[in-house]
Amino acid sequence: MARSSNQKMKLLYLIKILSEKTDENHRMPARDLVRELETYGIRAERKSIYDDIDCLIHFGYDIVNVKAKAGGGYYLAGREFELPELKLLVDAVQASRFITLKKSRELIGKLEKLAGPYEAGKLQRQVFVAGRVKAENESIYYNVDEIHKAIQEDMPILFVYMEWNRNRELQPKKGGVPYRVSPLALTFKDENYYLIAYDENEGKIKHFRVDKMSGIRGIEGQRRSHTSEFDEAAVGEYAARNFGMFGGKMQTVTLGLPETMVGVVIDRFGRECEIRTAREGFVSVRVKVAVSSQFYGWLAGLGSGVRLLSPGSVRENYIRHLEAVIQNNR
Secondary structure, X not given: OOOOOOHHHHHHHHXXXXXXHOEOOEOEOHHHHHHHHHOOOOOOOHXXXXXXXXXXXXXXXXXXXXXXOOOOEEEEOOOOOOXXXXXXXXXXXXXXXXXXXXXXXXXXXXXXXXXXOOOHHHHHOOOOOOOOOOOOOOOHHHHHHHHHHHHHOOOOEEEEEEEEOOOOOEEEHHHHOOEEEEEEEEEEEOOEEEEEEEEOOOOXXXXXXXHHEEEEEXXXXXXXXXXXXXXXXXHHHHHHHOHHHOOOEEEEEEEEEEHHHHHHHHHHHOOOOEXXXXXXOEEEEEEEEEEOHHHHHHHHOOOOOOEEEXXXXXXXXXXXXXXXXXXXXX
């Protein structure tokens, strides 16, 4: 048999065919594999197919041969991901607010290829999730990559921080003057990526919404500062205690609440928070928080059964906050 110009590609195209057109319920006998190879300009005989399949199996591919008069043939059994795993990944992509609709479709399309042609349709049913609000900023993927690169290469970064105006447009803060920070870590909270970094101008640790950072670039030849002061535990603690990533002075507060609501506090602050019995059915909880309007809003959302007991100054500010909210809605 004369060898075609694509003969050296036969094994690659053979595994491509098995991957894209076969599964446990859709097998392909040797004669059909021969015909499929011909569509790629590769001539083959059934006898050579048997040897090629053995070669692929020896290399590590999980190819099964079902011997039956009807419906027999080869199929690719082992894939990198099982269908339930792919469904989980598709749901995660679709549910992620920071991934734009366009990028979601692109990623899901790539995941479908991993499922094979006949299972891909089952992933399509996972795509639509009602009520999801997707981000519009495509640059977030590149921002995340630039930040990771700066951390790995121990470089400070420069960027312009943006904010929304009344026309629903992002505009530069501080007149477009770049921020210079030493990136410490990325964290994910409330469906958004945040950078935790040491602000060299203000001399303190701060956080920034990654999708609002523009023109990120590492400062080559310079090294991050103050990184030794903020280990992984310190950065994690900072992220956990800053509600919604809104800043505020860190203070220890005591809350009074029904015992049935202990789980809400533990979910927010972890099991390390101090819990004491106050009276039958009620407990007091001591936690360290970033006191801010965001904290007051979260606290108010727990309902009238939860009280802010101390310190007195924080309690008074909370009362004034609630009074201002009531007055503003009269």
